[in-house]
Amino acid sequence: MLMLKLAFRNLLRNRRRTTLTLLSMLGGYLLVALLNSVEEGSYDQVLNFYTRDVTGHVQITAPGFIERPNLHRTVPADESLLNQLSDQNGVEAVTARLESSALAYGEDKSFPVAVTGIHPEREAQLSLLVDKLTAGNYLTSDLDESGFYSAMIGHAVARQLSLGVGDELVLISQGADGSLANDLYRVVGIVGDADSMEARQVFLPLTAAQELFVLPEQAHRVLILGTDYRRATALSNQLALWAEDTPFAEAEAEVDPWQVVAKDFYDTMEADKEGSVFASYVLIFLVCVGVLNTVLMSVMERTREFGVLKAIGTSPSRLFMLILLETQMLALIACALGFLIALPANYWLTHVGFEMGEAIEVSGILFSHYRGQMSVAVFAFPAVVIFVAAFIVALLPGLRAARLTPIDAMRAH
Amino acid sequence: MKRFLSQILLALMAFWLTSAAAESDPKAVELLERMDQLYQQDASHATMTMHIKTPDYERTMKMESWSLGLDYALVRVLEPVRDRGVSTLKRENDMWNYLPRVNRVVKVPPSMMMGSWMGSDFTNDDLMRDASWVEEYTVTLVEEEARYLLRLVPREQTVTVWGGMEIDIDRSTLLPLEQRYYNEAGTLMRVMAFAEVREFDGIALPARMVLTPLNKEGHQTTVEYNDLTFDVNLSENWFTLQNLRR
Numbered sequence A: 001m002l003m004l005k006l007a008f009r010n011l012l013r014n015r016r017r018t019t020l021t022l023l024s025m026l027g028g029y030l031l032v033a034l035l036n037s038v039e040e041g042s043y044d045q046v047l048n049f050y051t052r053d054v055t056g057h058v059q060i061t062a063p064g065f066i067e068r069p070n071l072h073r074t075v076p077a078d079e080s081l082l083n084q085l086s087d088q089n090g091v092e093a094v095t096a097r098l099e100s101s102a103l104a105y106g107e108d109k110s111f112p113v114a115v116t117g118i119h120p121e122r123e124a125q126l127s128l129l130v131d132k133l134t135a136g137n138y139l140t141s142d143l144d145e146s147g148f149y150s151a152m153i154g155h156a157v158a159r160q161l162s163l164g165v166g167d168e169l170v171l172i173s174q175g176a177d178g179s180l181a182n183d184l185y186r187v188v189g190i191v192g193d194a195d196s197m198e199a200r201q202v203f204l205p206l207t208a209a210q211e212l213f214v215l216p217e218q219a220h221r222v223l224i225l226g227t228d229y230r231r232a233t234a235l236s237n238q239l240a241l242w243a244e245d246t247p248f249a250e251a252e253a254e255v256d257p258w259q260v261v262a263k264d265f266y267d268t269m270e271a272d273k274e275g276s277v278f279a280s281y282v283l284i285f286l287v288c289v290g291v292l293n294t295v296l297m298s299v300m301e302r303t304r305e306f307g308v309l310k311a312i313g314t315s316p317s318r319l320f321m322l323i324l325l326e327t328q329m330l331a332l333i334a335c336a337l338g339f340l341i342a343l344p345a346n347y348w349l350t351h352v353g354f355e356m357g358e359a360i361e362v363s364g365i366l367f368s369h370y371r372g373q374m375s376v377a378v379f380a381f382p383a384v385v386i387f388v389a390a391f392i393v394a395l396l397p398g399l400r401a402a403r404l405t406p407i408d409a410m411r412a413h
Numbered sequence B: 001m002k003r004f005l006s007q008i009l010l011a012l013m014a015f016w017l018t019s020a021a022a023e024s025d026p027k028a029v030e031l032l033e034r035m036d037q038l039y040q041q042d043a044s045h046a047t048m049t050m051h052i053k054t055p056d057y058e059r060t061m062k063m064e065s066w067s068l069g070l071d072y073a074l075v076r077v078l079e080p081v082r083d084r085g086v087s088t089l090k091r092e093n094d095m096w097n098y099l100p101r102v103n104r105v106v107k108v109p110p111s112m113m114m115g116s117w118m119g120s121d122f123t124n125d126d127l128m129r130d131a132s133w134v135e136e137y138t139v140t141l142v143e144e145e146a147r148y149l150l151r152l153v154p155r156e157q158t159v160t161v162w163g164g165m166e167i168d169i170d171r172s173t174l175l176p177l178e179q180r181y182y183n184e185a186g187t188l189m190r191v192m193a194f195a196e197v198r199e200f201d202g203i204a205l206p207a208r209m210v211l212t213p214l215n216k217e218g219h220q221t222t223v224e225y226n227d228l229t230f231d232v233n234l235s236e237n238w239f240t241l242q243n244l245r246r
Helices: A002-013 A015-055 A079-086 A120-126 A155-160 A206-212 A229-243 A263-301 A303-311 A316-351 A376-402 A406-411 B002-022 B026-037 B124-128 B241-245
Strands: A058-061 A091-105 A110-118 A133-136 A149-154 A168-174 A180-191 A201-205 A221-226 A254-257 A354-362 A365-370 B043-053 B058-068 B072-079 B087-091 B094-099 B104-107 B137-143 B147-154 B164-170 B176-182 B188-200 B203-213 B220-229
Touching: A002 A015, A002 A316, A015 A221, A015 A229, A015 A263, A015 A316, A015 A365, A015 A376, A058 A229, A079 A091, A079 A221, A091 A120, A091 A206, A110 A120, A110 A155, A110 A168, A110 A206, A120 A221, A149 A155, A149 A206, A155 A180, A168 A201, A168 B104, A180 A201, A180 A206, A180 B094, A201 A206, A221 A229, A229 A254, A263 A303, A263 A376, A303 A316, A303 A406, A316 A376, B026 B137, B026 B147, B026 B164, B087 B241, B094 B241, B104 B241, B188 B220
Parallel strands: A110 A201, A149 A180
Antiparallel strands: A058 A221, A058 A254, A091 A110, A091 A168, A091 A221, A133 A180, A149 A201, A168 A180, A354 A365, B043 B058, B043 B220, B058 B072, B072 B087, B087 B094, B094 B104, B137 B147, B147 B164, B164 B176, B176 B188, B188 B203, B203 B220
16 A cells, blocks of 8 residues: 555656656557557458348358359258248348359340349348449349349349340249259349449349249358357357258258358458558557656656665565556556547547548448447557556566665766 | 382372371261261151259150251250240251240350250250261271271361260161260260160161260260151251241
């Protein structure tokens, strides 16, 4: 207690020195916290978007489909099974997709396309496809008055086949039973632009795709959106356990989190993240050097004072402890202040963000702002950094002070 | 002088040797032409059953076909019901499919020539073949005890689908026993076996052909002729897009 009081008094004694050290720690805290926040926030933004748009958080597929997609590798996807899946804990939305390829014909030209059968309502709850419509309307499962199913086509398909909303589209492919899959569809909407991922896609209602490819009540992927992409692995394990007593087990279906489904994407992301972790270590190092400098200076300045303390009987270990305590107290104040400043700043970053020089477009969705992330880690990590840095930094001057010979110290200027 | 003569002789011999390598053996050509015409004769009308086996599905199709020489052919699917009426027309170098479900005639692009025909192991190109093999390949004959072996090597500067072929022919009946297809690297790609010789319209022919691709495990296509007549009266004008749609 006495030590605490002493340390506190010491800090108050030379306000200017204390403020200076405090500022350097505070600056370090804020820098690490906000940088970390923007970094995590950006990954968060991208991953959140990617998992929503492309993979879902968890996928159920037939074995081998992820590595080598094949028309025959299907999983059951009837409505009651999907509903059961939706009722599971932590599941926000569920949809099924059927994926294959076909030759598309407009009036006379042909163009190879990727066909995706989607469940219009379920897909809208899960992915961002609805937002990518650039012309016409979204898919419906119903047949139109002439008995055609509706279809949405990508930009390149529309251009190559000179098709617009309301035109007829012919798809020719091979059914799962070997039959010649062919049917007429009505184009109701156009998705994305020339550069988007969907440019060569044709979207059909799931039932239409199941009829075309002769895969009744089957799908290639069942996508599950949970509450948070970071919880995907846990959700995946939970659903794998659940799936054991469902028709999925008969199909030997695999339940995988998005990290497995989009392995290449995940690996690239991780490598990129590692690169920026290195950058933030460099920053932390610079912050440490700044703190070391001010702490070292403040101890050097007080050499005479320490000499007096020793002369009146302060033990070396006490002196050492005193210096450590002072810096730790400073660190504590710096972190508390830093937290108070970082909290609103980070709140603003997370909810408003600052604008990028030029907006980046990722598959039809604009990323215009750098965003922060509100999480315990963002605030706690820099605090740990500052405490550890202050501790390490105080060791050297502390030892120096502990070893002082009173007479020499008192003579020092 | 003597030396000069021997030089000429050598040159002549070399010429004779190289030309022999490039020219087909007349007897081999005759046999190959017979193989070409075997199922068509001048004109033919057939019904056949095609059985397709793959690791993922098996299916049987019934179809009717008309042909005139190697240049004109029309094939129409009778069964299964789902594919009923799907037809393929071949006129010289062009090929169209008619899809009754979408009421559309679709020209088969050159890029699809090696694609599967109706999900079978036959390619569109198998149906398209209009030039006799005699024109594209040099053929040599190996006479063995019970069979003839025809060896087909692509002529230089000719683009061919296969890097080589071998046909076994029964010496007594002059009917094919087996045909083997090789790629450019000389690897055996697929084997067609002929079996069940039956008499069709006075001509004895193997009624069953089994095509086994060796690069696709578990795949096999069997074609069986149920009916084959040659006394049909067809002209080139019959093989039209209108008739394809009918």
